[in-house]
Amino acid sequence: KQEVTQIPAALSVPEGENLVLNCSFTDSAIYNLQWFRQDPGKGLTSLLLIQSSQREQTSGRLNASLDKSSGRSTLYIAASQPGDSATYLCAVNRNTDKLIFGTGTRLQVFP
């Protein structure tokens, strides 16, 4: 059974810091992995999608890497801003099937 874990569970940092959020999964047989952002009481916004054949994806200040063999993905946020404050979720997609979500990292960036 696929299990997805995210570390840390919560993070509070001053504005401007570079951040690394971690995601690990137990079954390396995945089709792709997605990183999402969720603001309080809101739905999910897709940030980055990495196919199993890819090593990383970049969008603006965000960079996500994938090491499928070791069951790990990291989301790197450069020069963090207060507007980055949200919960970040990773999810793995097994063979185009349902997404299995991680436990989430609650990020707070203070001015």
Added chain:
Amino acid sequence: GAVVSQHPSRVICKSGTSVKIECRSLDFQATTMFWYRQFPKQSLMLMATSNEGSKATYEQGVEKDKFLINHASLTLSTLTVTSAHPEDSSFYICSARDGRTYEQYFGPGTRLTVT
């Protein structure tokens, strides 16, 4: 980018009544949609997979007679919570999968409160 809408965004109902939540993909066709529920400060838990034109597939522990799912077209899926009870109060989120990329796009969620 792909847009998924949900209606209503917030609903309050009395115990014993039924509530219908709609999920629409606005600019793409979604042969598959997913329904999740999320309790406060917890991650999303998949309830069921909705396939256009066929019966939904429910996750273990989810009562199919209580959570009725209909996926009548390539752009619309509905979730009906029947005989709602206070413990059904939760945040319900749908997603629609793009048939070409398999990327999932999520709706804004529906906050259900059963009194």
